[in-house]
Amino acid sequence: MLNLNNVPAQEYDNTSFELIPDGTVARGFVKLSGGDIDLPEFGAGNFFKSSQSTSAKWLPIEVTIAGGNFDKRKVWHNIFVDGNKLSERGIPVAKEIGLRTLKSMIDSAFNLSAKDESPQAQAARSLNGVGDLNGLSICFVIGIEKGTNGYEDKNKIKAVLTADAKGFIAAGAAPVQAPVAQAPAYAPPVQQPVQQ
Secondary structure, eight states, X not given: OOOOTTSOOOOOOGGGGOOXXXXXXXXXXXXXXXXXXXXXXXXXXXXXXXXXXXXXXXXXXXXXXXXXXXXXXXXXXXXXXXXXXXXXXXXXXXXXXXXXXXHHHHHHHTTOOTTOOSHHHHHHTOXXXXXXXXXXXXXXXXXXXXXXXXXXXXXXXXXXXXXXXXXXXOTTSSOOOOOGGGOOSOOOOOOOOOOO
């Protein structure tokens, strides 16, 4: 029998739950936080979740900030890759946005400009699947999502920054190290940033 009656109550420090200010730029490590379905076009593995009432499908991620005032704080985000609304090209709008986000994550991780079409950049963007994102360090802008249905406001990823974006924090610019358990399955060659 497990008796939890004598366990002291945990004291909470409300200041640790304050939101990170909107517009804060940080660098952090990506962790795929798990799903229950496999989407073969995105590689093998149950990384995605789906809606029961719509065609929405998304990749839930967790990013742990490395360095700065918010070191070790976490931001959770869903990258949508399917939905009901179609673009003029007949592709779900959510998928187009999701693919752009995934590309930005790779560009951010390897200090690439979004416009870089070099062989090295193309190699970095050729993934075995979304599982390759696990453990990558990305630079991103933090936003605040308004709470609904009784839930409080929360931080979200407003944008993923690439090497050509204002405020970009380059990989290796701060003493950060990914946890060993989150190492990426694939590590393309890193292109050195161009001196300006």
